[in-house]
Amino acid sequence: MRFDDAYFGLLGVAVGLAGLLAVARGVGLAIPDPQSTLAVVSVSGTFLLWRGIVLLSAGVFYFQGATEGLANPAMQARVFMASVMVWIVAGADLLGRLLGAVPGDSEVWVAGSGEVLAAMGPPYSPAVLAAPFALAALAYRSREGSP
Amino acid sequence: MAQSPTVLLMGHPNVGKSALFNRLAGASISESNYAGTTVEYTESQLALDDGTVPVVDVPGTFSLEPTDRAEAVAVEFLEDASDPIVVCVVDATRIERGLNLVLELLDRGHRAVVALNMWDEARQQGVDVDVEALSDLLGVPVVPTVATEGVGVDDLRSTLDRARPSSLSGIIDRLPPGVDGDLEGSVEGDDPAARWELVDAVVESAVTYRETAPSLADHLGRLTVAPKTGLPFAVAVLYGMWAFFTAVAGFFTDGYFVPLFDDHWLPWIQSVFPGEGGWLYFLLVGDPAATNSFEAFGVLTSGLFVAVGVVLPAILALYLVLALLEDSGYMARLAVLLDAAFHRIGLHGYAIVPMVLSFGCNVPGVAATRTLETDKQRFLTMTLLSVFIPCGAQLGVMLSLIPQYTGYILLYLLAGFFVFGAIINRLVPGSSPEVAVDIPPLRRPRPSNVSTKLSLRIRGFMTSAVPFVLAGVGVVNLLYLGGVVDWLATVLGPVLSGWFGVPSETVPALIAGFMRKDLAIAQLSAIPMTPFQTVMSVVMVSIYFPCVATFAMLIKEGRTGGGVLRVVGGALATLVAALFLWGGLLRLGGTLLGVA
Ligand SMILES: Nc1nc2c(ncn2[C@@H]2O[C@H](COP(=O)(O)OP(=O)(O)O)[C@@H](O)[C@H]2O)c(=O)[nH]1
Numbered sequence: 082m083r084f085d086d087a088y089f090g091l092l093g094v095a096v097g098l099a100g101l102l103a104v105a106r107g108v109g110l111a112i113p114d115p116q117s118t119l120a121v122v123s124v125s126g127t128f129l130l131w132r133g134i135v136l137l138s139a140g141v142f143y144f145q146g147a148t149e150g151l152a153n154p155a156m157q158a159r160v161f162m163a164s165v166m167v168w169i170v171a172g173a174d175l176l177g178r179l180l181g182a183v184p185g186d187s188e189v190w191v192a193g194s195g196e197v198l199a200a201m202g203p204p205y206s207p208a209v210l211a212a213p214f215a216l217a218a219l220a221y222r223s224r225e226g227s228p
Numbered sequence: 229m230a231q232s233p234t235v236l237l238m239g240h241p242n243v244g245k246s247a248l249f250n251r252l253a254g255a256s257i258s259e260s261n262y263a264g265t266t267v268e269y270t271e272s273q274l275a276l277d278d279g280t281v282p283v284v285d286v287p288g289t290f291s292l293e294p295t296d297r298a299e300a301v302a303v304e305f306l307e308d309a310s311d312p313i314v315v316c317v318v319d320a321t322r323i324e325r326g327l328n329l330v331l332e333l334l335d336r337g338h339r340a341v342v343a344l345n346m347w348d349e350a351r352q353q354g355v356d357v358d359v360e361a362l363s364d365l366l367g368v369p370v371v372p373t374v375a376t377e378g379v380g381v382d383d384l385r386s387t388l389d390r391a392r393p394s395s396l397s398g399i400i401d402r403l404p405p406g407v408d409g410d411l412e413g414s415v416e417g418d419d420p421a422a423r424w425e426l427v428d429a430v431v432e433s434a435v436t437y438r439e440t441a442p443s444l445a446d447h448l449g450r451l452t453v454a455p456k457t458g459l460p461f462a463v464a465v466l467y468g469m470w471a472f473f474t475a476v477a478g479f480f481t482d483g484y485f486v487p488l489f490d491d492h493w494l495p496w497i498q499s500v501f502p503g504e505g506g507w508l509y510f511l512l513v514g515d516p517a518a519t520n521s522f523e524a525f526g527v528l529t530s531g532l533f534v535a536v537g538v539v540l541p542a543i544l545a546l547y548l549v550l551a552l553l554e555d556s557g558y559m560a561r562l563a564v565l566l567d568a569a570f571h572r573i574g575l576h577g578y579a580i581v582p583m584v585l586s587f588g589c590n591v592p593g594v595a596a597t598r599t600l601e602t603d604k605q606r607f608l609t610m611t612l613l614s615v616f617i618p619c620g621a622q623l624g625v626m627l628s629l630i631p632q633y634t635g636y637i638l639l640y641l642l643a644g645f646f647v648f649g650a651i652i653n654r655l656v657p658g659s660s661p662e663v664a665v666d667i668p669p670l671r672r673p674r675p676s677n678v679s680t681k682l683s684l685r686i687r688g689f690m691t692s693a694v695p696f697v698l699a700g701v702g703v704v705n706l707l708y709l710g711g712v713v714d715w716l717a718t719v720l721g722p723v724l725s726g727w728f729g730v731p732s733e734t735v736p737a738l739i740a741g742f743m744r745k746d747l748a749i750a751q752l753s754a755i756p757m758t759p760f761q762t763v764m765s766v767v768m769v770s771i772y773f774p775c776v777a778t779f780a781m782l783i784k785e786g787r788t789g790g791g792v793l794r795v796v797g798g799a800l801a802t803l804v805a806a807l808f809l810w811g812g813l814l815r816l817g818g819t820l821l822g823v824a
Pocket residue numbers: 239240241242243244245246247248258259260261262263264265266288345346347348349373374375376377555677
C-alpha cells in the first residue's frame with residue numbers, strides 16, 4: 082500500500098464523518114455541536130445541510146480514491162476534486178468571516194486588527210480544519226506539465 | 229491588394245477567434261471558454277505595413293449552411309464583404325472539423341489564411357501537424373498560433389497579403405499517392421460526405437497523433453460531467469458561489485453603503501434639497517422624515533441606493549465568479565450536467581447561467597438571457613427567474629428569519645420553476661432549438677481576460693441598467709403620487725388575505741417588495757403571524773412582483789427579446805398565475821396537513 086492511500090483514506094474517513102454530522106444537524110436531528118466537547122470545532126451555521134453534503138461526498142471521494150489505489154491517475158483526479166470541494170467550503174467560510182469583520186461597528190470604517198483576528202480565530206468548521214491536509218492533493222498536479 | 233479588403237476571422241465557436249482578434253487589433257473584447265458567446269460581431273482596425281484594414285471578429289459558425297442566428301450572421305458577413313481575406317481559425321486539437329470549414333470556404337472561392345490556434349494544447353495532447361505539408365496541400369498559408377500568448381500573431385499578420393484562393397480539385401491532385409483513395413474530382417459543389425473524405429485524406433497526410441496519457445485536467449473534466457461525481461461537485465461550486473456573493477456583497481452593502489447612505493448622503497440631501505413638500509422633492513428625495521435610504525423612496529435616495537449600494541456590489545461579486553467559472557470551462561460542464569432537466573421545459577443547459585446569476589441578483593440574471601437563442605427561450609427564462617428565483621438578499625433575510633424553513637421554501641420555488649416552465653413551454657409559440665453543448669477543456673482562468681470581462685460587464689451594467697433602475701423608482705413615485713399604489717393596496721388586501729390566509733397587514737410589505745424584496749421579508753417579521761402564515765407570506769413575497777430593478781431590466785431586455793409588451797405582459801400573467809396557483813397550492817397543502 083502506498084503512503085498516499087493510507088493518508089487520503091484516513092482523511093476521507095474524517096471528512097466524511099464530519100460531513101455526516103453536518104447533514105444530521107442540518108436536517109434537524111438533536112445531535113449536540115461537537116464544540117461542547119472539542120472547543121476548536123463547530124458544526125453550525127447557514128446552509129449546514131448543503132455543506133454537509135459537500136463534505137460527505139468529498140469524504141467518499143477520498144475514500145474511493147484510497148481504496149481503488151492512488152497509483153491510478155483517474156483516482157488521483159478524484160482525490161484532487163475532493164480537495165477542491167473542501168477548499169471551496171473552507172474558503173467561503175474564512176472569507177465570510179474576514180469580510181464580515183473588516184467594516185467593524187458604525188463608529189469606525191475599518192475594524193482594528195484585534196477584532197479582525199478574533200473573528201478569524203477558533204472555533205473552526207471541519208472544512209477549515211481539513212483544508213490544510215487536503216493540500217497534499219496538489220502533489221498530483223505538480224508532476225504534470227502546466228495544465 | 230484591392231482597396232482595403234476586410235479581414236474576417238472565421239471559425240467554429242470557441243476556437244479562439246476573439247482572443248486572436250484582441251491580439252491582432254490590440255483590442256480587448258471578452259473571450260469565453262464556452263461556445264456561442266459572440267453573437268454580436270466586433271470590428272476594429274488592423275495595422276499592416278502599408279496602412280490599416282478593417283478586421284472583424286465574426287460569430288462562430290460550424291458550417292456555411294447556417295442553422296442559427298449566430299451562424300446566419302457569420303454567413304452574411306462572408307457574402308456582403310467584397311473579396312474579403314478570410315482568416316480561418318482552426319482549433320488544432322480538433323483539426324478535422326476545422327479543416328472541413330476551411331474546405332467549405334475555399335470551395336466558395338474565398339482567399340484564405342489558416343490560423344492553427346491552440347497550438348500549445350495540441351502539442352500537449354500529442355497532435356503533431358506538419359505545417360508545411362498542410363500549407364502545401366491546401367495551397368494557402370498555414371500559421372500555428374497561441375492566441376492567448378500572442379505566439380504566431382506577427383507571422384499571421386505578415387502572411388495576410390499571401391492569402392489566396394485554392395480549389396478542392398487542386399488539393400486532391402496534390403494529395404500524396406496512396407491517400408487519395410477514390411476521391412478524384414468528386415468533391416466539387418456542396419457534397420458534405422465527399423468533403424469529409426477529403427478532410428480525412430488531408431489529415432492522414434499532414435497530421436500524426438501521438439499516444440498521450442490523459443492529464444489531470446482531462447480526468448477532472450470527466451468527473452465534473454459524470455452525474456455521480458459531478459452533482460456533488462456542482463453543489464460545492466454553487467454553494468461557494470453563493471457564499472462568496474453574500475460575503476462580498478454584504479461587505480460593501482451592509483458594511484459601507486448602508487452607513488454611507490443612511491448617515492451621510494440621506495440627511496444631507498434631505499436638508500439641502502429645496503422645496504420640501506413639493507412634488508419634485510417627493511419624486512427625487514422622497515420622505516423628508518425617513519431615516520434610512522430604503523424608506524425614503526426618492527430617485528436620488530432609494531433609487532441611487534438600490535442601484536449603487538445594493539445591485540452594484542452584487543453584480544461585482546457575481547460577475548467575478550461567473551467570469552472565473554466561464555474561463556475555467558466549468559460553466560459549460562455545469563450546463564451539460566443539467567441539460568436533461570432543462571430540456572423538459574424547452575430550455576437547454578446554458579439556461580443555468582442566468583439562473584445561477586439570479587440567485588445572487590435577478591438583474592444580471594435577466595441580462596444574461598441574451599445568450600439564449602430564440603425569443604421564446606429568452607422569454608421563458610426571464611419570466612421564470614424573475615418570478616421563482618429569490619435573489620441573494622432575499623435568501624439572506626429568509627435565512628435569518630426562518631432558517632428552519634428556507635431549504636424547503638427554496639425547493640418549493642424550484643419545483644414551481646420547472647412546473648410553470650413546462651406549462652409555459654406548451655403555451656408559448658416559438659421554437660427551442662437543441663444545441664449541441666460543446667465541452668471545452670478545463671483550463672486555468674487567465675487574470676487578464678477575467679478582468680477585461682469583468683470591467684466590460686460592469687461598465688455595461690452601469691451605463692445601461694442603472695438609468696433604468698433610477699427611472700423605475702421615479703415611476704413608482706409617480707404611481708404613489710397618483711394614488712395608484714394606495715388603491716392597489718385597498719383592492720388587493722381582501723383578495724390576498726382571503727386566498728392565502730395571511731393578515732392584510734402584509735400588503736404594505738408586498739408593496740415594499742417592489743423596491744427590495746429582502747426588506748419586504750424583513751417587514752413581515754414585524755407582523756405577528758403563525759409559522760405557517762410566515763412561510764406563506766415569505767413564499768408570496770418571493771413569487772410576487774420582481775423588484776423595481778428587475779422590472780426595469782425586463783422592460784429593457786424585452787425590447788430585444790420579442791417586444792416589451794409581450795415580455796412584460798407575459799411575465800405579469802405568469803406572475804399572477806404563479807402567485808395564485810402555486811401560493812394557493814401551498815395553502816391547500818397547509819390546510820390539508822392541518823397547519824394553516
Ligand atoms: N490554451 C489556449 N487557449 C486559448 C487559445 N486561444 C484561445 N484560448 C482560450 O479559448 C477560449 C475561447 O476563446 P475565444 O477567443 O472566446 O473563442 P471564440 O469563441 O472563437 O471567439 C478562451 O478561454 C481563450 O482564453 C490558445 O491558443 N491556447
